[in-house]
Amino acid sequence: xxxxxxVFDKVKEIIVDQLGVDEEEVVPEASFIDDLGADxxxxxxxxxxxxxxFGLEIPDDEAEKIATVNDAVEYIRENx
Amino acid sequence: MQRERVVVTGMGVxxxxxxxxxxxxxxxxxxxxxxxxxxRFDASDFPTRIAAEVxxxxxxxxxxxxxxxxxxxxVQMAVAAAQDAYDDAELHDVDPERSGVAAGxxxxxxxxxxxxxxxLLTKGPGRVSPFFIPKMIANIxxxxxxxxxxxxxxxxxxxxxxxSSGSAIGDALRAIQYGEADVMLAGGSEAVLLPIAFAGFCAxxxxxxxxxxxxxxxxxxxxxxxxxxxxxxxGFLVLESLSHAKARNARIYAxxxxxxxxxxxxxxxxxxxxxRGAAQAMRRALRDADIDxxxxxxxxxxxxxxxxxxxxxxxxxxxxxxxxxxxxxxxxTKSVTGHLLGAAGAVExxxxxxxxxxxxxxxxxxLMEPSDDCDLNYVPNTPQQRPVHVVMSNxxxxxxxxxxxxxxxxxx
Numbered sequence: 001x002x003x004x005x006x007v008f009d010k011v012k013e014i015i016v017d018q019l020g021v022d023e024e025e026v027v028p029e030a031s032f033i034d035d036l037g038a039d040x041x042x043x044x045x046x047x048x049x050x051x052x053x054f055g056l057e058i059p060d061d062e063a064e065k066i067a068t069v070n071d072a073v074e075y076i077r078e079n080x
Numbered sequence: 081m082q083r084e085r086v087v088v089t090g091m092g093v094x095x096x097x098x099x100x101x102x103x104x105x106x107x108x109x110x111x112x113x114x115x116x117x118x119x120r121f122d123a124s125d126f127p128t129r130i131a132a133e134v135x136x137x138x139x140x141x142x143x144x145x146x147x148x149x150x151x152x153x154x155v156q157m158a159v160a161a162a163q164d165a166y167d168d169a170e171l172h173d174v175d176p177e178r179s180g181v182a183a184g185x186x187x188x189x190x191x192x193x194x195x196x197x198x199x200l201l202t203k204g205p206g207r208v209s210p211f212f213i214p215k216m217i218a219n220i221x222x223x224x225x226x227x228x229x230x231x232x233x234x235x236x237x238x239x240x241x242x243x244s245s246g247s248a249i250g251d252a253l254r255a256i257q258y259g260e261a262d263v264m265l266a267g268g269s270e271a272v273l274l275p276i277a278f279a280g281f282c283a284x285x286x287x288x289x290x291x292x293x294x295x296x297x298x299x300x301x302x303x304x305x306x307x308x309x310x311x312x313x314x315g316f317l318v319l320e321s322l323s324h325a326k327a328r329n330a331r332i333y334a335x336x337x338x339x340x341x342x343x344x345x346x347x348x349x350x351x352x353x354x355x356r357g358a359a360q361a362m363r364r365a366l367r368d369a370d371i372d373x374x375x376x377x378x379x380x381x382x383x384x385x386x387x388x389x390x391x392x393x394x395x396x397x398x399x400x401x402x403x404x405x406x407x408x409x410x411x412x413t414k415s416v417t418g419h420l421l422g423a424a425g426a427v428e429x430x431x432x433x434x435x436x437x438x439x440x441x442x443x444x445x446x447l448m449e450p451s452d453d454c455d456l457n458y459v460p461n462t463p464q465q466r467p468v469h470v471v472m473s474n475x476x477x478x479x480x481x482x483x484x485x486x487x488x489x490x491x492x
Contacts, residue, residue: 018146018149019146020144020145020146020149021146037146041210041211041214042146044210045209048206048207048209048210051206052203057206
């Protein structure tokens with residue numbers, strides 16, 4: 001899956017479901033913690049859901065760098 | 081040391097027969113059974129295929145979607161009942177440091193445990209949710225209630241199987257009596273209508289198999305009783321020191337005056353045949369309340385509809401109350417609600433307090449022919465209007481752990 005729009009839409013869907021936020025809030029620059037109300041456990045769960053959806057294994061040191069929606073989309077585009 | 085007097089100023093329930101005080105009471109009085117076929121999972125391979133399910137429970141009336149996803153059903157139900165109790169008491173500005181929680185659950189988040197165990201087996205350890213532990217552990221319901229209302233005082237979870245919420249209320253009573261807190265949200269919750277729990281209780285032959293006649297399956301003290309009917313739900317009460325309640329002009333439902341606890345020290349699941357531990361808990365509750373057995377008008381029995389349990393409780397009541405055992409009323413509201421396990425003690429204390437409010441004893445339904453040695457006034461099938469000033473609510477758990485609470489009409 002390389003199409004950025006497709007990846008973004010799928011990531012958005014997962015974020016809306018996992019974090020219970022409105023779709024409009026999920027913009028590329030949104031920070032999971034500062035803008036989308038996630039805590040440390042939410043982020044672990046979110047990363048897991050992304051791994052599951054895109055068939056990835058995201059190492060912990062890479063996962064720690066994923067702070068915004070765009071970080072997640074870019075990581076997936078490069079690694080999925 | 082003069083103990084603080086403790087009163088009940090708010091109550092909330094989630095039950096198979098109604099999740100408001102009004103609908104619960106209406107269900108108990110009309111005998112409208114909450115028992116039906118199991119719908120929460122496919123029970124066709126199980127000897128027991130009936131349960132008292134809560135069909136209309138919507139956690140999103142109480143918590144947001146994300147929060148709800150991070151709570152097991154037993155926690156969602158606890159939060160709902162606690163919120164309703166809090167609102168019912170019209171509590172607004174409690175002192176956080178003088179307010180706490182005592183919660184009971186027999187089992188905890190078994191639904192979450194089974195879901196995550198399945199994920200562990202099918203997808204591996206890397207897919208087990210980071211919320212698994214904080215959804216599942218038994219004390220999390222009390223923690224969630226404390227966070228919701230910012231209650232920073234005592235916070236305990238009591239696990240005494242089906243006596244759990246009775247134990248929790250007793251503990252909360254003590255916390256206020258001894259000046260540790262002014263306000264306690266006390267109660268319990270349980271939600272284990274799951275294949276694994278059903279399989280376990282079926283293997284013990286503890287549950288009724290009257291699958292073709294669900295509404296008549298829970299029949300405490302009846303000759304034809306054949307086991308309990310599993311239910312789910314929650315009950316919470318706001319307990320408050322009398323001085324705190326008076327200072328804010330709170331409406332007072334009743335005064336909690338006694339708590340007794342004991343162990344059978346006899347068998348993992350069977351009650352002592354003469355109800356030794358049950359009698360001891362009742363006797364201690366009366367002594368704690370400094371109330372003569374002859375003053376008790378109504379006992380809300382543990383009465384689960386098992387052969388041994390109902391008989392042992394009857395024998396214990398006779399031993400403790402003597403002749404008064406034949407004058408007072410005894411009923412088991414489990415005949416209507418099913419057995420709410422760790423939530424039973426709280427929901428049944430609420431039923432007992434509603435009996436004071438309405439001066440009416442709710443019936444034991446499905447009591448067609450009492451079994452031998454069960455010869456008390458079990459209020460068969462129809463409610464009895466009679467003076468109800470002092471009530472006792474019994475809750476006994478597997479493991480032989482027993483709790484009895486005495487409440488009385490509030491007199492200033």
